Amino acid sequence: xxxxxxxxxxxxxxxxxxxxxxxxxxxxxxxxxxxxxxxxxxxxxxxxxxxxxxxxxxxxxxxxxxxxxxxxxxxxxxxxxxxxxxxxxxxxxxxxxxxxxxxxxxxxxxxxxxxxxxxxxxxxxxxxxxxxxxxxxxxxxxxxxxxxxxxxxxxxxxxxxxxxxxxxxxxxxxxxxxxxxxxxxxxxxxxxxxxxxxxxxxxxxxxxxxxxxxxxxxxxxxxxxxxxxxxxxxxxxxxxxxxxxxxxxxxxxxxxxxxxxxxxxxxxxxxxxxxxxxxxxxxxxxxxxxxxxxxxxxxxxxxxxxxxxxxxxxxxxxxxxxxxxxxxxxxxxxxxxxxxxxxxxxxxxxxxxxxxxxxxxxxxxxxxxxxxxxxxxxxxxxxxxxxxxxxxxxxxxxxxxxxxxxxxxxxxxxxxxxxxxxxxxxxxxxxxxxx
Ligand code: URA
Numbered sequence: 001x002x003x004x005x006x007x008x009x010x011x012x013x014x015x016x017x018x019x020x021x022x023x024x025x026x027x028x029x030x031x032x033x034x035x036x037x038x039x040x041x042x043x044x045x046x047x048x049x050x051x052x053x054x055x056x057x058x059x060x061x062x063x064x065x066x067x068x069x070x071x072x073x074x075x076x077x078x079x080x081x082x083x084x085x086x087x088x089x090x091x092x093x094x095x096x097x098x099x100x101x102x103x104x105x106x107x108x109x110x111x112x113x114x115x116x117x118x119x120x121x122x123x124x125x126x127x128x129x130x131x132x133x134x135x136x137x138x139x140x141x142x143x144x145x146x147x148x149x150x151x152x153x154x155x156x157x158x159x160x161x162x163x164x165x166x167x168x169x170x171x172x173x174x175x176x177x178x179x180x181x182x183x184x185x186x187x188x189x190x191x192x193x194x195x196x197x198x199x200x201x202x203x204x205x206x207x208x209x210x211x212x213x214x215x216x217x218x219x220x221x222x223x224x225x226x227x228x229x230x231x232x233x234x235x236x237x238x239x240x241x242x243x244x245x246x247x248x249x250x251x252x253x254x255x256x257x258x259x260x261x262x263x264x265x266x267x268x269x270x271x272x273x274x275x276x277x278x279x280x281x282x283x284x285x286x287x288x289x290x291x292x293x294x295x296x297x298x299x300x301x302x303x304x305x306x307x308x309x310x311x312x313x314x315x316x317x318x319x320x321x322x323x324x325x326x327x328x329x330x331x332x333x334x335x336x337x338x339x340x341x342x343x344x345x346x347x348x349x350x351x352x353x354x355x356x357x358x359x360x361x362x363x364x365x366x367x368x369x370x371x372x373x374x375x376x377x378x379x380x381x382x383x384x385x386x387x388x389x390x391x392x393x394x395x396x397x398x399x400x401x402x403x404x405x406x407x408x409x410x411x412x413x414x415x416x417x418x419x420x421x422x423x424x425x426x427x428x429x430x431x432x433x434x435x
Contacts, residue, residue: 003033003041010044018057025061029160035167042164042173050178052223058178059224062186065160066153069136071107071192074144077283078105081197081275082184084217085117087205087355088242088380091272092120092150093256097308098276100147101299104283107143108150109157109187111165113364113372115174116205116355118252121152122364126249126374130318146311158187170367175207181220188225195231195282197275198222202430203240205351211236211430218433233278234433237271238426241349241384244268248363248377248398254326260306267383270428273297278435289435332375332398336405343390344418346382354380357411361399373400378408382416385425 001023010016016024024041027033033041050058071078079099083089096106110120110132121132132152134142139157142149153162161183168174168183188196198221201207202214218234225232244265246255259268277292286292299305310320322329358364362373379396382388395412399405 003027003037007037007041007044010041010048013048015051016054016057021054021057022061025058025065025160029065029163038164039167039171039173042168042171042179045179046173046176055178055181055220056224056227058182059185059189062158062160062164062182063189066155066157066190067136068190069107069139069157069192071140071143074105074140076103076105077195078107078191078193079195079197079279079283080106080108080188080191080193081199081279082188083199084180084184084201085114085207086201086239086243087117087351087358088244088247088252089118089201089239090123090244090246090252090256090268091199091275093123093253093309094259094272095276095279096148096150097260097312098296098299098305099279099283100312101304101308102280102285102295103147104280104285105143106148107139107191107193108148109191110150110152111161111183111187112152114165114169115207116352116359116364117207118247118249118363120150122372123249123252124150124318126253127313127318128322130313131316134316142315146308146315148308148312150312150316153187158190161186166368169365177213177217177220180207180217181224184221185224189228189230193230196225197278197282198232198234199271199275200234200236201239202236203238203351203426204349205242205355206239215431222434231282233282233435235275235278235429236431236433238428238430239351240426241351242354242380243271245379245381246377247354247358247380248361249372249374250329251377251379251398253323257306257309257323257326260300260309262300267428274429278432281435330375333400334398334402334405336397336409337393338395338397338409338412340388340390340392340394341413342418343388344420345387345423346384346416347419347423348417349382349384350415353411353415354378357408357415360404360408360411361397362401362404376400378412380412383425385423388418
């Protein structure tokens with residue numbers, strides 16, 4: 001087979017066979033197809049789409065580029081959650097310790113920041129020393145010891161996604177239902193889980209801007225998971241504004257720590273607690289969402305949730321002193337406050353621009369080799385429906401890049417649309433499928 005012919009076949013809108021997709025994935029992982037050719041294939045797939053069969057072949061090829069982990073020796077149910085990506089979406093850091101503290105195993109494999117969205121791995125690595133590149137043996141050991149482990153794709157586990165994910169990030173090929181489905185499911189099916197909760201985001205800060213597209217993505221993810229006999233629950237949740245107030249890797253760890261210690265950021269808690277409840281239902285520890293939420297609240301009140309987070313971080317070699325004393329974390333060279341230019345109700349937030357502003361400040365990557373500044377980011381206070389007065393503090397930005405301060409400030413100002421009339425806040429949880 002020949003990569004150029006297969007790229008042309010997809011470019012011309014034709015359907016690829018199982019063998020052809022396998023050839024592309026295995027050759028790329030072995031380094032026999034260079035990045036520039038694989039990028040061309042990704043763009044062709046992005047523009048021409050892939051049907052159900054091709055999506056399933058792609059998922060399988062990416063899954064079996066590495067090992068499917070056997071966790072049958074680990075006692076108890078193993079349930080994970082995956083989000084399709086958003087701005088300020090730090091729910092994984094909060095829910096993994098809570099669900100583990102409640103007695104359900106969470107063997108999580110996550111990704112890095114993608115496009116304007118943040119990634120769990122980059123957030124965890126903001127904790128000094130934290131290792132996400134753990135081998136299979138240690139992955140199981142940590143899971144057995146504390147009930148949760150949080151790693152990235154490795155050369156053994158979903159290696160195809162490790163490379164393709166990074167390439168999609170810098171080639172404009174993220175927002176594609178088949179590519180997202182194969183990326184997510186190749187990682188999640190490799191984990192050896194019994195069940196999965198999906199958080200499919202929709203809105204200006206999501207890859208699927210329209211709810212109809214988010215529903216299509218949810219259907220594609222569910223169909224793929226069920227073809228592998230995995231139980232799946234999918235939430236469609238709002239991403240028209242940042243989740244919580246903190247955006248940027250360390251800032252999101254900080255907000256997660258506050259939440260694990262009882263902090264009440266309404267929207268963040270609502271989404272996280274619902275996801276936790278669904279995980280506990282799949283894990284057999286709760287019968288209803290309400291019961292699951294009560295368990296989550298108990299785990300926080302009792303201190304067990306934060307203790308569990310410290311245990312995970314310690315086992316993955318992170319320095320917990322920064323979580324116990326966050327003020328000890330290094331500060332950005334530049335910290336600037338942004339004040340509202342107008343008075344009114346917040347009608348809309350261009351959440352994509354908020355994600356991009358964080359990236360400009362250093363919180364994300366523009367090329368494969370860009371280094372992330374874990375300190376960089378934004379604390380962003382406006383919420384849709386909230387009234388803001390001229391001169392009121394709307395955001396704080398953190399960066400080491402002086403040249404990007406004005407760029408980010410303008411993006412933040414421009415992201416806000418005001419109204420003189422009252423505005424209703426968007427419903428956070430739009431649909432729950434399969435519960
Ligand atoms: N999360 C993933 O793991 N992959 C994607 O493509 C998008 C979100």
